[in-house]
Amino acid sequence: MERARRVCRRLFQRVYHPYALRQITKPVTTLRGLTLLTDPEVFHPVHFLSTPVFVDYLATLDVAGKRFLDMGTGSGTVGIFAARRGARVTACDINPRAVVLARDNARRNGVEMDILESDLFASLGGRLFDVICFNLPFWPGQPATPFQAAFFGGPGFETIAAFAAGCRDALAPGGNVAVIFSEDSGHDRIVALFTGAGFVPIDDRAARNFFERFHLVRFRPDPGGAPSTSVNG
Numbered sequence: 001m002e003r004a005r006r007v008c009r010r011l012f013q014r015v016y017h018p019y020a021l022r023q024i025t026k027p028v029t030t031l032r033g034l035t036l037l038t039d040p041e042v043f044h045p046v047h048f049l050s051t052p053v054f055v056d057y058l059a060t061l062d063v064a065g066k067r068f069l070d071m072g073t074g075s076g077t078v079g080i081f082a083a084r085r086g087a088r089v090t091a092c093d094i095n096p097r098a099v100v101l102a103r104d105n106a107r108r109n110g111v112e113m114d115i116l117e118s119d120l121f122a123s124l125g126g127r128l129f130d131v132i133c134f135n136l137p138f139w140p141g142q143p144a145t146p147f148q149a150a151f152f153g154g155p156g157f158e159t160i161a162a163f164a165a166g167c168r169d170a171l172a173p174g175g176n177v178a179v180i181f182s183e184d185s186g187h188d189r190i191v192a193l194f195t196g197a198g199f200v201p202i203d204d205r206a207a208r209n210f211f212e213r214f215h216l217v218r219f220r221p222d223p224g225g226a227p228s229t230s231v232n233g
Contacts, residue, residue, distance in 0.1 A: 023047045031055070036075055036105050042098045043074035043135075043150040049209040054135055054180040055081050057207070057216045063087040066130035067172065071163065073115065074150060076102030078133060083111035090127060092118035095146035120159070121166040128172040136160055136190065138182040157185075157193060164197035167219075168227060176202065176220045183213040194219050198227040 023029075024044045029036050031046050032055060038044055045051040055078060064086030070079035073091035079102065083089045091106075091113050093099055099117045106113045116123050137143075137153035137160070153159035167177050177199065181190050183206075191201060199219035206213050 031077060032081070034077070034080060034109055036077060036080075037101060037108065038075060039097055039101050041145075041147045042095060042101050043072075043147075045075045045077040049212055050135055050138075050180055050182065050214055051077055053207050053209050053214050054078060054133070054216070057180070057205075058082065058133060058178065059085075061131065061178070063131055067128065069124075069127075069129040069132040069170070070113075071120070071132060071134040072137075072150065073102045074098050074135070076105040076113065076115065078135070079113050079115075080106060080109050080111050082131075083113055084109075087131070089113040090116070090124065090129070092116045092124065094119050094149050097146070120163055121170055124170065127170065128175075129170055130172050130175045131178065132167055132170060132175070133178045134163060136163075136179050136181040136185070138185050157189070160190060161193045161197070164194045164199065165227060168198055168221060171221060176218050178216070178218045180214055180216050183215065185215075187215050190215070191217060195222075196227065198222050 024040050024047050027038060029038050029046045031052060036045055058078065063082050066087050068082045068087035068089045070089060070091040073079050073093045076091055079089040079091035091102055096117050099115055102115045118124055137151055139152050140155055140157055141152035142155055143149040143152040198221055200222040201217050202220050203218040205216050207216060
């Protein structure tokens with residue numbers, strides 16, 4: 001069954017990839033009742049497949065009244081859904097075009113969000129959050145542009161390691177971190193970056209969109225675990 005899924009995924013990608021490249025040039029898309037502006041230089045909230053899975057997962061969490069960080073916000077979709085459910089949302093992205101787009105989408109959908117250009121936590125000024133979420137870059141490799149930073153997390157996933165380390169200081173007491181990543185990233189490799197930063201998983205599940213499997217993992221700080229030097233340098 002698993003081998004058949006992988007074969008189907010390869011065949012699907014051959015057809016879907018050129019279709020997605022055409023679709024992301026369109027200026028507007030819809031997701032779960034939201035109308036969203038798009039930009040071909042910003043991670044697409046529908047046609048790159050992971051965002052709908054993440055939105056559905058986060059809908060199972062109680063975020064009302066909580067300080068919510070949408071790291072790598074892209075089009076702002078995750079933050080908008082959280083704000084509509086009563087979260088106090090901060091959203092950030094290293095891509096300046098994503099920041100402009102997320103602000104436009106927040107206004108278009110009538111929600112209040114503080115949206116900043118930031119390389120991970122660099123511009124967040126020591127803010128604390130009850131929930132931090134991140135649609136992680138899926139592949140190892142050095143991004144050449146801000147747009148590619150949504151896909152490539154450094155040759156050794158240094159971006160993800162730095163994010164995990166930064167979450168230790170950015171989480172309020174009782175807070176947790178929720179991430180999504182592709183099966184292509186390597187489940188154990190990604191989880192190890194968080195456990196090495198002093199976190200323990202409290203929820204670990206998989207979901208599919210078409211034939212691709214995505215891992216959804218939620219972490220909390222391990223009160224007895226010190227971050228390892230391999231993560232924090």
